[in-house]
Amino acid sequence: MPKRTTCTCVGVDIGGSRLSVGLVTSDGKILALRRLKTPREAGAEECVRELLEVARAMVKEAPTENPPVAVGIGFGGPVDPTTGTVRRSHHVEGWSDVPLAKLFSEATGLEVHVENDANAAALGEALFGAGYGCEVLLYVNVGTGIGGGIVIRGRVYRGAHFNAGEIGHLVLLPDGPVCPCGKRGCLEALASGDALGRRARELHDAARLVRSALAGAENLTGRMVGEYASRGDEVARTIVAEAGGYLGWTLALAANLIDPDVIVVGGGVADLGDLYLGPARSRYRELAMEYVSDVSIVPATLGYDAGVIGAAAVALTASASEEIPR
Numbered sequence: 001m002p003k004r005t006t007c008t009c010v011g012v013d014i015g016g017s018r019l020s021v022g023l024v025t026s027d028g029k030i031l032a033l034r035r036l037k038t039p040r041e042a043g044a045e046e047c048v049r050e051l052l053e054v055a056r057a058m059v060k061e062a063p064t065e066n067p068p069v070a071v072g073i074g075f076g077g078p079v080d081p082t083t084g085t086v087r088r089s090h091h092v093e094g095w096s097d098v099p100l101a102k103l104f105s106e107a108t109g110l111e112v113h114v115e116n117d118a119n120a121a122a123l124g125e126a127l128f129g130a131g132y133g134c135e136v137l138l139y140v141n142v143g144t145g146i147g148g149g150i151v152i153r154g155r156v157y158r159g160a161h162f163n164a165g166e167i168g169h170l171v172l173l174p175d176g177p178v179c180p181c182g183k184r185g186c187l188e189a190l191a192s193g194d195a196l197g198r199r200a201r202e203l204h205d206a207a208r209l210v211r212s213a214l215a216g217a218e219n220l221t222g223r224m225v226g227e228y229a230s231r232g233d234e235v236a237r238t239i240v241a242e243a244g245g246y247l248g249w250t251l252a253l254a255a256n257l258i259d260p261d262v263i264v265v266g267g268g269v270a271d272l273g274d275l276y277l278g279p280a281r282s283r284y285r286e287l288a289m290e291y292v293s294d295v296s297i298v299p300a301t302l303g304y305d306a307g308v309i310g311a312a313a314v315a316l317t318a319s320a321s322e323e324i325p326r
């Protein structure tokens, strides 16, 4: 049985469209939560100013029996977790070498730990979600793009350049569609929400959407493809299934290499459930090696709050290693 503790941490999730700050207990329960819209136009400085204000207030108003012991931050882009600095953002201008740990530490008086958001979500799922009790977890977030993280015995595996877990940029088709990273045929370019939209537009332009409701739609997006697939449109279902197949292929490559005991898939596209994950599982079973081919591929369970819980998990594991339930 996991030990019960009474400490809390502040989790801060910084994404391209929304920001969340939460007070989270060491068994993964959210005691307080604030959500804000990312001030994209106003830039990084304004975003940090708003977050510092909310975090400071949350620390001040925390229940005295559960005082926060640290702050964990999950950021949607590359970070240097050893210095707590954001390297840059792929989605919002102005995030270059921002010393988040220093700024939050000055504002709250607490220890601060910064991690890439997919790594943070992976840790959250390993400690409190779909991967509870696992030894080696492979996490993939399939939304607009594709991120991932590896957690080994309750710790994020970061690699030598903090680049481990970047499953979205494993190249499957070197002559395939262009990926936002600049290469071609990455998993992200083939199986993300944006990839679903791109594939539908290609078929639309080639007048290959016969007998599909998508044929009459304008400006096709991944979200629209998902909605039509859920309503039973066969062409939309085929687009989703092809994307799921690419995910399964990539999971098989990754699993042969790291030998996980569970694979957790989160994000908006994964919410399509078996329409996407069914083909991913079939392709995975076909391509993974004997000893990993029956590893479960399961949906993430922390849902909308995965970012905040994951960010708090980063702080919890960094500051209270013995007391973390596994």
Ligand SMILES: [Zn+2]
Pocket: 168, 169, 179, 180, 181, 182, 183, 186, 187, 188, 189
């Ligand atoms: Zn890429």
